[in-house]
Amino acid sequence: MVKAPRIRFLQSFTFWFLSAFLLESGCAMKSLIFFPEKEITLTPADAGLAFEDLTLTTADGVKINGWFVPHPEAQTTILWLHGNGGNMSHRVGRIDRSHHTLKANVLIIDYRGYGRSGGRVSEKGTYLDAVAAYDYLLTRDDVDPARIIPFGASLGAAVAVELALQRKVQGLVLEAPFTSIREMARVALPWLPVGGLITTRYDNLSKIGRLEIPILILHGDRDETIPFAQGRKLFEAARGPKTFYAIPGAGHNNTEEVGGEAYFKAMADFILRLP
Numbered sequence: 001m002v003k004a005p006r007i008r009f010l011q012s013f014t015f016w017f018l019s020a021f022l023l024e025s026g027c028a029m030k031s032l033i034f035f036p037e038k039e040i041t042l043t044p045a046d047a048g049l050a051f052e053d054l055t056l057t058t059a060d061g062v063k064i065n066g067w068f069v070p071h072p073e074a075q076t077t078i079l080w081l082h083g084n085g086g087n088m089s090h091r092v093g094r095i096d097r098s099h100h101t102l103k104a105n106v107l108i109i110d111y112r113g114y115g116r117s118g119g120r121v122s123e124k125g126t127y128l129d130a131v132a133a134y135d136y137l138l139t140r141d142d143v144d145p146a147r148i149i150p151f152g153a154s155l156g157a158a159v160a161v162e163l164a165l166q167r168k169v170q171g172l173v174l175e176a177p178f179t180s181i182r183e184m185a186r187v188a189l190p191w192l193p194v195g196g197l198i199t200t201r202y203d204n205l206s207k208i209g210r211l212e213i214p215i216l217i218l219h220g221d222r223d224e225t226i227p228f229a230q231g232r233k234l235f236e237a238a239r240g241p242k243t244f245y246a247i248p249g250a251g252h253n254n255t256e257e258v259g260g261e262a263y264f265k266a267m268a269d270f271i272l273r274l275p
Contacts, residue, residue: 033155033181033200034121035085036114042089044069047096056109058132062119066109066133068140069095073103076147076271079133080108081163083154087115094256098151101264102271105143109133111159123200126155130163146170149271152177154226154252158202164211171214171274173267176223176252179205179230187227208234214241216270220250220258243270 044051044067054066067088078098082091088108099106111126112119119125130150137143149171152160157177164172178184180203208215215238219231228246235244245266250258259266 033084034113036111036121037086037090038115040087040089040115042092043067044092044095047092049096049099054136056132056136058112058125058128060125060128062112062117062125062128064109064112064117064119064129064132065115066107066136067095069099069106069108070142071099071103071105074105074142075144076102076149077105077107077137077143078102079130079137079148079150079160079163080106081130081150081152081156081159082108082110083156089115097256097264098267102268104149104271107133107137123202126159127162127166130159131166134163134167134169147274149173149274151175154178155202158204161204161207161211164213165207169213171216171270172211173216173218173270174231174234175218175255176220176226177204177217177231177234178202178226179233183230184226187230204234205237208238211238212240214243214270214274216243216245216267218245218247218255218259218263218266220247220252220255222249223252225252 049069052068054068056064056066058064080091080095082088088110091108095106095108098104109129110117111121111129113121134148137148138145148169150160150163150169151173152158153175157174160172160174181200182198183205185198217231217235219228221228232244235242247255247259247263256263
């Protein structure tokens with residue numbers, strides 16, 4: 001298996017949101033939320049996986065890059081929506097493990113502005129990118145349209161929630177999700193009125209209660225980036241069939257490593273229970 005390079009994440013919420021408060025503008029705010037990297041350092045081939053290198057066109061005409069990794073025994077297809085840092089090449093190890101352990105096809109995309117994808121990243125843009133990926137999967141003969149499961153990690157969880165509102169999916173897996181960007185700001189800087197100044201919202205809390213599909217939330221109880229309590233708050237707000245799986249001792253970027261076999265069993269059990 002290939003171990004993904006360490007992804008550089010901004011760990012300090014205080015710095016993140018104080019900077020946003022002082023420097024708020026469209027470009028400044030984006031630079032404090034999104035951390036894209038252009039260089040593709042690995043591909044699934046480096047993990048011994050056959051894959052298709054895709055170029056998809058979004059509804060607003062942006063070309064985005066994706067990798068489709070087929071599994072010969074697949075009954076489920078995972079639509080992988082990554083977090084705010086790096087690009088999809090930093091997730092090759094995770095793709096490899098999910099592909100083999102869950103026996104699933106995997107489609108991962110880079111949002112606009114990440115990796116080889118064109119355009120500039122924005123909240124709306126990430127939503128359009130996910131819809132383009134989902135709609136592409138519907139065109140494939142080797143994908144069961146009733147078994148497409150979005151998996152969203154960190155910021156990708158917000159993209160997955162919005163996708164589930166726009167398209168019919170059977171279930172949703174969210175790893176280390178936050179409630180909203182504004183709530184993150186309030187937690188980090190309770191003494192500053194930053195919430196009203198933040199234009200990038202990713203408001204999961206206001207959306208998740210509108211979903212009636214099964215939802216699995218995975219969250220490390222030592223997450224140093226997104227408070228564990230926010231994952232719990234989202235879980236409480238969800239109205240459909242739901243499961244919360246706490247990963248003891250896991251931080252933000254080591255959920256699989258710390259969770260081990262039990263982590264994948266939680267995902268596999270959730271998928272097996274889907275109608």
